Amino acid sequence: MPKIVRPENCQPAKTLWYDRKKYLTINFVVQNPKDVQVDIQDTKIILSCKDIDDNNIYNEIEFYDRVFKSDSREKVFDRTINVLIRKVKENVAWPRLQKDLAKPAWLLVDFDNWRDWEHEEEEGMAEYEDYMDMLNEMKNKGEPPAMDDLDDLSD
Numbered sequence: 001m002p003k004i005v006r007p008e009n010c011q012p013a014k015t016l017w018y019d020r021k022k023y024l025t026i027n028f029v030v031q032n033p034k035d036v037q038v039d040i041q042d043t044k045i046i047l048s049c050k051d052i053d054d055n056n057i058y059n060e061i062e063f064y065d066r067v068f069k070s071d072s073r074e075k076v077f078d079r080t081i082n083v084l085i086r087k088v089k090e091n092v093a094w095p096r097l098q099k100d101l102a103k104p105a106w107l108l109v110d111f112d113n114w115r116d117w118e119h120e121e122e123e124g125m126a127e128y129e130d131y132m133d134m135l136n137e138m139k140n141k142g143e144p145p146a147m148d149d150l151d152d153l154s155d
Helices: 117-140 148-154
Strands: 014-019 023-029 034-040 044-050 056-062 067-076 080-087 107-109
Touching: 023 056, 034 067, 034 080, 044 080
Parallel strands: 014 107
Antiparallel strands: 014 023, 023 080, 034 044, 044 056, 067 080
16 A cells, blocks of 8 residues: 655544444544545554545544554545544553544544443443342232233223
């Protein structure tokens, strides 16, 4: 893949991201992207394209931690460029997408898709225990009432 060169007079795309146990997702918001180039490396990602108005779009993000570039994919849609990135360290939450502590204005957390997956198993176990308690309570109340007289109501 040829090296992506930062074009003159470029602007960054609004970028939304969210974290999962094994991967993270980055959505670059670009209207009708064309000439899309995405370079996923072990430590960073570079995006270069043009938008509907022929503006040069360029984003470069140095990742918080290492990723598997060979197991990462991108897909271009009408309004976004979606990138799925496989994390090297699974089950480790990323507190931010990039290594740098200073967050650029164009980089946002996608709260619509964000989940606190670190406690998913605990929450699921608590739901299961509540369900089992409810079933046990139902068993302790004795036999359910006979409902054979409900046929009389249909007349």
